[in-house]
Amino acid sequence: MKGTIFVELISMAEDAFGEDVVDQVLDQTDLENDGAFTAVGNYPCSELVKIVMAFSDHSGISPTDLQRKFGHWMMSHFVDNYAEFFAKKTDSFSLLEAVDGEIHVEVKKLYPEAELPVFSTHRISDQHLEMTYSSPRPLVEFCHGMIEACLDRYDQVAKIGRSAVEGNSNAVTFDIQLT
Numbered sequence: 001m002k003g004t005i006f007v008e009l010i011s012m013a014e015d016a017f018g019e020d021v022v023d024q025v026l027d028q029t030d031l032e033n034d035g036a037f038t039a040v041g042n043y044p045c046s047e048l049v050k051i052v053m054a055f056s057d058h059s060g061i062s063p064t065d066l067q068r069k070f071g072h073w074m075m076s077h078f079v080d081n082y083a084e085f086f087a088k089k090t091d092s093f094s095l096l097e098a099v100d101g102e103i104h105v106e107v108k109k110l111y112p113e114a115e116l117p118v119f120s121t122h123r124i125s126d127q128h129l130e131m132t133y134s135s136p137r138p139l140v141e142f143c144h145g146m147i148e149a150c151l152d153r154y155d156q157v158a159k160i161g162r163s164a165v166e167g168n169s170n171a172v173t174f175d176i177q178l179t
């Protein structure tokens, strides 16, 4: 998993808990590289999960909520750093439909070592999109946060339902209905 993701998770934690607390929590967590992550490095996703658990233990915020919040944080990082992807789309459904076949394809060209999930989408109506996420990594909640943040980015409000995908606990179908 790309170092940028770790760097952003640590910045979110610094923003929420302060630098000293973050240093202390990372010191107490058994991490490879002693918790020194650079944006250009690549690290196992299991390290990300350990960091989320450590901040959850520290703060009492559930790992689920932390991953969701991190999805929002990461989305605003992408909006700032990859503005062209968003400028080309006028609504959240068009952006979400473009993640698998356009956006992540470009990401893979830029960073061949990126580990990306797979999405499929089904537009049921102008107001209703089904999006199935699947990954070998346990990041469903992070993905949920990214979808919420994408709706926010386009000032759209939706009810987001979820149903399990048989045989993969890291996969889910999001049922997104604009309200």
Ligand code: HEM
Pocket (backbone or CB within 6 Å): 001, 002, 005, 078, 079, 082, 085, 086, 095, 096, 099, 103, 104, 107, 113, 114, 115, 116, 117, 135, 136, 137, 139, 142, 143, 146, 147, 150
């Ligand atoms: C401009 C928009 C976007 C950019 C530049 C982008 C880029 C990236 C990058 C660089 C990674 C990390 C890959 C790695 O760690 O090796 C990633 C992962 C991921 N992206 Fe995107 N992404 C964008 C939009 C989205 C959107 C809208 C969604 C959600 C619907 C999404 C869902 C995910 C998820 C869930 C992962 C984590 C990897 C996994 O689940 O297996 N991305 N993306």
